[in-house]
Amino acid sequence: xxxxxxxxxxxxxxxxxxxxxxxxxxxxxxxxxxxxxxxxxxxxxxxxxxxxxxxxxxxxxxxxxxxxxxxxxxxxxxxxxxxxxxxxxxxxxxxxxxxxxxxxxxxxxxxxxxxxxxxxxxxxxxxxxxxxxxxxxxxxxxxxxxxxxxxxxxxxxxxxxxxxxxxxxxxxxxxxxxxxxxxxxxxxxxxxxxxxxxxxxxxxxxxxxxx
Amino acid sequence: xxxxxxxxxxxxxxxxxxxxxxxxxxxxxxxxxxxxxxxxxxxxxxxxxxxxxxxxxxxxxxxxxxxxxxxxxxxxxxxxxxxxxxxxxxxxxxxxxxxxxxxxxxxxxxxxxxxxxxxxxxxxxxxxxxxxxxxxxxxxxxxxxxxxxxxxxxxxxxxxxxxxxxxxxxxxxxxxxxxxxxxxxxxxxxxxxxxxxxxxxxxxxxxxxxx
DNA sequence: TGACAAACTGTACAAACGTACATGTACGGG
DNA sequence: CCCGTACATGTACGTTTGTACAGTTTGTCA
Numbered sequence: 363x364x365x366x367x368x369x370x371x372x373x374x375x376x377x378x379x380x381x382x383x384x385x386x387x388x389x390x391x392x393x394x395x396x397x398x399x400x401x402x403x404x405x406x407x408x409x410x411x412x413x414x415x416x417x418x419x420x421x422x423x424x425x426x427x428x429x430x431x432x433x434x435x436x437x438x439x440x441x442x443x444x445x446x447x448x449x450x451x452x453x454x455x456x457x458x459x460x461x462x463x464x465x466x467x468x469x470x471x472x473x474x475x476x477x478x479x480x481x482x483x484x485x486x487x488x489x490x491x492x493x494x495x496x497x498x499x500x501x502x503x504x505x506x507x508x509x510x511x512x513x514x515x516x517x518x519x520x521x522x523x524x525x526x527x528x529x530x531x532x533x534x535x536x537x538x539x540x541x542x543x544x545x546x547x548x549x550x551x552x553x554x555x556x557x558x559x560x561x562x563x564x565x566x567x568x569x570x571x572x573x
Numbered sequence: 574x575x576x577x578x579x580x581x582x583x584x585x586x587x588x589x590x591x592x593x594x595x596x597x598x599x600x601x602x603x604x605x606x607x608x609x610x611x612x613x614x615x616x617x618x619x620x621x622x623x624x625x626x627x628x629x630x631x632x633x634x635x636x637x638x639x640x641x642x643x644x645x646x647x648x649x650x651x652x653x654x655x656x657x658x659x660x661x662x663x664x665x666x667x668x669x670x671x672x673x674x675x676x677x678x679x680x681x682x683x684x685x686x687x688x689x690x691x692x693x694x695x696x697x698x699x700x701x702x703x704x705x706x707x708x709x710x711x712x713x714x715x716x717x718x719x720x721x722x723x724x725x726x727x728x729x730x731x732x733x734x735x736x737x738x739x740x741x742x743x744x745x746x747x748x749x750x751x752x753x754x755x756x757x758x759x760x761x762x763x764x765x766x767x768x769x770x771x772x773x774x775x776x777x778x779x780x781x782x783x784x
Numbered sequence: 785t786g787a788c789a790a791a792c793t794g795t796a797c798a799a800a801c802g803t804a805c806a807t808g809t810a811c812g813g814g
Numbered sequence: 815c816c817c818g819t820a821c822a823t824g825t826a827c828g829t830t831t832g833t834a835c836a837g838t839t840t841g842t843c844a
Contacts, residue, residue, distance in 0.1 A: 371839095371840065371841075376792095392603075392691075392692055394603055397830085397831065397832085398831080398832065398833085407793095408792075408793050409793080409794080409795095410792070410793050410794065410795090410835090413832080413833060417833095418833080476732070476736070479736055480603075480688065481603055493737070507748070508748075508749075510741070511726075511745055511748065511749035514726065514729035514732075514733050515722075515749070517728075517729040517733065518725035518730075521687070521725075521729070521732060522704075522728065524691055525690055525691075525697055525701055525704070526701060530725065537719075538719075538722035538752075541722075541749075541751075541757075542726075542753060544752065544757075584821065587821090608800085608801065610801080618822090618823095619822075620824080620825095621805095621822070621824065621825090622821095624803060624804080625821080625823090630803090
């Protein structure tokens with residue numbers, strides 16, 4: 363049965379190229395400015411090719427946004443592994459984030475998806491999921507509230523990179539994360555609220571106190 | 574001298590209504606989806622009216638974006654006055670930010686302009702200016718670096734409100750700002766970098782240590 | 785090799801767009 | 815009262831858009 367071996371002129375590769383071109387354009391000109399003709403020109407394919415693989419322009423847009431989302435998801439996965447490998451410390455987080463800022467494409471992909479999320483509920487669910495993921499792997503070490511605050515700050519860092527020419531200093535990011543994640547030193551206050559999950563919760567790993 | 578008294582059918586009010594309708598639409602559907610016809614329908618004016626007051630659609634767009642920018646600027650001014658009035662403290666900032674989050678329109682205006690800033694250099698200059706302003710009135714009290722970090726965090730809070738249904742707790746915002754703005758308690762470290770502008774720089778005002 | 789299906793491509797068309805403009809209407813000075 | 819000017823409005827036109835589709839090319843199997 364010629365089911366699996368069926369590949370005449372490699373339509374799947376073509377489809378990927380179209381999606382890739384659309385994703386590039388979304389990053390450059392925004393989701394709403396996307397047109398069949400621009401995608402076709404960018405991908406180097408005739409107009410008809412863009413309509414054959416996707417029933418409507420919305421379908422093509424969705425595929426491109428999801429491709430960008432996959433990029434973001436992969437970067438989050440990489441970051442999570444790296445963070446868990448050498449301990450969830452402000453210094454470690456700051457170093458990885460600062461490195462991540464140098465990958466302009468990744469930052470722009472994140473920005474493009476978050477921007478698209480404002481007017482598309484399904485994409486918004488994606489963005490929320492990412493928030494929760496980041497919170498999820500900081501939370502066991504520093505508690506849900508501080509983890510959430512750190513994730514919010516990280517989002518702010520990404521947007522700062524989009525608006526400003528010079529990225530934030532790694533030291534600034536580190537100090538801020540340290541302040542967010544570290545409980546106040548000598549708190550004589552009642553501390554009524556939850557002080558959940560001490561650092562001892564983490565499965566150890568090799569966590570150097572200083573980088 | 575019929576210069577000042579000239580108002581036949583109040584064209585200026587009409588112009589304002591058109592700009593206002595355009596600003597609403599930008600918040601709802603994004604800058605790129607704006608059309609003459611949608612603006613006319615929203616403002617309740619004929620199509621021709623939108624073309625008479627603005628030579629091109631770009632001009633109308635610019636006017637609407639600047640109207641949104643003015644809203645944001647005004648909110649920043651109000652916030653600055655309020656913050657300076659009772660001291661630049663984490664608790665005070667957190668309270669004002671948390672209150673600001675309840676004004677959905679203001680948050681959306683900010684988000685719309687920042688989003689537009691990504692693809693428009695002139696609007697990006699505006700967004701940078703706002704960053705600098707916020708940094709500017711936190712900086713004298715807590716130093717430029719911590720002020721910058723706080724501003725970044727605040728941007729993150731605004732974006733969080735756009736993506737999530739439930740806004741962040743005021744206590745979470747307060748604790749995070751406290752961590753960002755407060756120097757580590759007993760720092761035996763060298764602290765080589767700038768520890769600029771102590772709290773004594775501020776012109777006093779009535780700054781309660783606790784809210 | 786011949787034939788069939790899958791993949792490809794250029795063209796066409798209705799709808800919506802930005803914009804121009806001729807016509808209509810209201811108002812203040814004479 | 816009337817007239818000129820500024821404002822208002824509807825219509826029309828050339829372009830660009832999404833989408834459909836007839837026709838062509840390409841690769842595979844009998």
